[in-house]
Amino acid sequence: MLLREVEYARPARVQEALRLLGANDGARALAGGQTLINVMKARAASPDVLVDLADIAELRGIELGSDGTLELGAMTTYTDIIDSAEARARPILGEVCNQIADVQVRNRGTIGGNVCSNDPTNHLPPLLVAIGATMTIVGQAGERSVPADEFFLGVYMTAAGPGELLTKISVPPGKSDGFASVPIGKDGTCIVNVAASLTNRTARLAIGCVDAVPVLLTPDSTEDAAVRKAVHDANLDPPWDVHASAEYRRHLAEVLALRAVAQAAERR
C-alpha cells in the first residue's frame, strides 16, 4: 500500500524529538512501526511528520538497579527483553514478550510502542498494571512518573499525550507472577488475557481484552473463591466479535484469573 505523503526525521536526542513533536500538531513518534505503519496504510491515522525514535540511545537499554528495580527504555524490543540477562530479574517479562506474535514482530516491536498504542488486546498493558510498573513521561513541561494503573486512559489513549514521549518503564522487584490467555492460534492476538502478581499479603490481577483499559482487581486473598468473587464483582461488560461472545469472554476472565493466580502462587 502506498502511504499518504509524510515527512520523516530521525533525531539522536530526546530533547530534539520533543522539539519536532511540539513543532507540528500532525507529528507522531515512530517506534517499531509494527502498529503505526499498518494504521497509516489503512489511513486510520495520517501523521504529517514521523519522528523516528530509533537513533535515540537514551531510550534503549535494560538496567537492573541495586534494589532490584528494572529500568527498561521505551525503545527496548521484545527480543531485547527475551534475550536480556538483566530482564530475567522479573522472569514474567521475557515469558510474556515471547508470546507476542512472531519473530519478526518481536524483533521490531517495542515495549514503549506496545503500551502507547494501548490496543486493548495487547499483552503488555495488563502485565505492567499487575506487576505495578511505573511509566516515565517527558514533555515540554518536564518529566513525570505515572503508575501503570493510571497510564491507560482509553482505547489507543494513554497518559503520554500529544507532543510527549514515554521514555522508560520501571518494574519493581518480584517473581510471584502469572500470565494466562486464550489467544487466536498459538501466540496470536488474545481473546482474553489475565496477569497476576502476588506479594506476601496482596494479590493484583489485571484483565485485558474486556474493556478499553486493563481492569485491575485486588481480591482479598488468593483462594479460588476470593478470586472468582473479585471477577464477578467487577461486573465486566466485555465486547463481542467473531472470535467470542461477551458471555464467553466473561467466562474466560474468571477461568484465566484462576490460572494466572495459580501460576503466580507456584512461584512464591
Add this chain to the structure above:
Amino acid sequence: MDPVSRKTITVDVNGERYERELDARRLLIHFIRDDLDLTGSHIGCDTGNCGACSVLVDGTLVKSCMMLAVQADGAKIETVEGLAADGELNGLQQAFSDHHALQCGYCTPGMLMSATALLRENKSPSEDEIRKGIQGNICRCTGYVNIVEAIRAAAQ
C-alpha cells in the same frame, strides 16, 4: 535534522551497494521490489500478518512491509536473491526442493529468510523451535509439515 519528505539512502543489498533518492513514505518492500527490481520478496497481505515480505536488515529478520525504506538507510539487507551463490541453490534451498516444501511457492522467499535467521541462531533446532521460528510466515499450500522437515534436514 529537520523532517524531509524525500531522502537519499544508501543500502547494501546482498553485497551490492545501492544509492537511491526516494519518498519518505516508501515502504522497504516497495523499494526492494520496484526500485531495485528484486522481486523475490513478495507482498502477500500488506498488513504484517503473512511474512511473505520477510528480509534480514543488519542480520535481523523483519517484515519489510512494516518498515520505511528510509529507516533502512545505511543498513545491510539480505533477500532471497542472496541465498544462491553463483546460481547454485544453497543447502537450505536444496532441502526445500528435496522435501517438497513448496507448492505454489508464494510463501517460499519469506519462509527461506525466516529459516535462514533461525539456523544462524540455532544450529540444531527442535521441531517446536522450527515451528516457532516460522510462525510469522503463513503458507496456504503445504500444511507446513514438509517445510519443517526441510529446515530440519538443512540443519543436519
